[in-house]
Amino acid sequence: MIEPVIKLNNVWKIYQLGKVELTVLKRINLEIYPGAFVTIMGSSGSGKSTLMHIIGCLDTPTKGEILLEGKNVSSFSEDKLAQMRGKKIGFVFQQFNLLHNLNALENVMLPMVFQGVPGKERIERAKELLNSLDLEKRMSHRPAELSGGERQRIAIARALANDPEIIVADEPTGNLDSTTGKMIMEILTDLHKRQEKTIIVVTHDPKIANYSKQIVSIKDGQIIHNHIQAEKILW
16 A cells, blocks of 8 residues: 655644734644645735745644654654755745755755765766756856746755655745746656656646646635546646
8 A cells, every 4th residue: 555755643833922822823733745746825824835844844833643655753863854854855935945056967966965965976866857857057156146937946056965765845936937837847847757856846827737737725724625537738
């Protein structure tokens, strides 16, 4: 029997703002299986970004459990959590989050530095990833010298640097025009199909959901729908 790669059991996230408690997530139960393509849908303020941080082990729940490959990481220290997500999860963000003082090659190499990958291997792997995304002529360019689509492709290459099983993408097309956004979603779809990566996309855009097989809708900090749809790609 296949076990979920990510499982959330009765997860709550509550922030203490002075004397006021702000409940952002409540009673979240969710299973994501290896090789899934999941879209988490919700409007601004729905709690979807907080849910993404919990799923991606960027944050821990106030109550409840999060299991990553069967390991309960809910109470991990920040160092242990960082080590776990560095190996298992790659991130793609709306704002790209590239370091502006590094060129494309150096940005892609960075996650491998933190995992102790030898220098020669880092360079070869980063070049291979950039080549696979048609960025071989942009390796020495810094982010300010690149288009939005090129920056997002570099961010995807960086997310793949340590060959994680899971890719978490937060509004990956949010700062891109529709044509470039379609290209980015096709790259993520290709990673899902060819490399069997588990893809989790957080978005408010219904068009993005058409790329996924599982749609999780969140409203007011609670999951209101979680369903599997037939494979369908539209833009």
